[in-house]
Amino acid sequence: MWKSVVHHLFRNQSSSASENVINTFKDINSYRITLSNPKTRNILSIDILQSLIEEIKNAGNDLSLKSIVLCSNGSVFSAGHDLNELTIQEKQKKVFSLATKLMNTMIDCPIPIIACVDGIAAASGCQLVAASDIALCTTRSSFSTPGVNLGLFCSTPGIPLSRVMSKKTVSYMLFTGISINAEEALRTGLVSKVVQPEKLDDEITKLTSMIGQKSRDVITLGKQFFYKQIDDNIKSAYKNGEKIMLKNLELDDCKEGLQSFIEKRKPSWSS
Structure with missing residues (x-):
């Protein structure tokens, strides 16, 4: 509560x-x-x-x-x-x-x-x-x-x-x-x-x-792109989505999330 x-x-x-x-x-x-x-x-x-x-x-x-x-x-x-x-x-x-x-x-x-x-x-x-x-x-x-x-x-x-x-x-x-x-x-x-x-x-x-329970850095990146792609045509959205996914992979919290999944443990976010 x-x-x-x-x-x-x-x-x-x-x-x-x-x-x-x-x-x-x-x-x-x-x-x-x-x-x-x-x-x-x-x-x-x-x-x-x-x-x-x-x-x-x-x-x-x-x-x-x-x-x-x-x-x-x-x-x-x-x-x-x-x-x-x-x-x-x-x-x-x-x-x-x-x-x-x-x-x-x-x-x-x-x-x-x-x-x-x-x-x-x-x-x-x-x-x-x-x-x-x-x-x-x-x-x-x-x-x-x-x-x-x-x-x-x-x-x-x-x-x-x-x-x-x-x-x-x-x-x-x-x-x-x-x-x-x-x-x-x-x-x-x-x-x-x-x-x-x-x-x-x-x-x-x-x-x-x-x-x-989620990473703030990941949430922020995701929200920013979500609103940006709404105004794009679908092909541009996919093109920009490709770039944002690669940018997401560069985040420390993403690296931690993927590693924690491989190691079967709970992630420890930096944000």
Whole structure:
């Protein structure tokens, strides 16, 4: 189970500090970031976006960590952007600029990011799930891009959604605003696994423990290439994949892994 001291990060700005709380704690080699304001449906305000960028960057730079977990308190994972901020012209550009920066930060993070949803993920909250490397959710979770109902099409959420889900499902979500349930999200590629609510925490621990047993250097190399090859045509991807496999073989941890297999022992990673 997750054990450690919880650090309460209060981001000042906005109407009250309690509206901008993110809780974080470190457990052995994984770092959990929790959106902790269910009263606001865990909206992704400017302050929260900035905090997420900072926390993910810091965690990625911590060489003792091998994964990051994004989760939330309450029945809503995140309802998306703060609509009040979007009515203020001076803040509009900053909201979307920070959202893009967050997406790039997640891609560039050297370790996998795991979204854990137990409830509603809507609009940019759904985007956050789609942008994660791995996503777990409970049977009572749902996902939607309801911006069209308010006259603001969910164009940016559609970017990661269209890269992980079937085109027809994403179009259905974007053009209707209707939510899909956990099983539909699993079937169409938005989430990696669905579990019962009472088993979510155990599943998180199991997953982070498995990743924690791997070499960080190998994980980082693999994640970097994974995102690079997605944009390549298949022949270029194979050509570059050949090079990355040879580069992987040069890593000390790869040499150790292969040798440990030959010697029938557990590998001792340097990272």
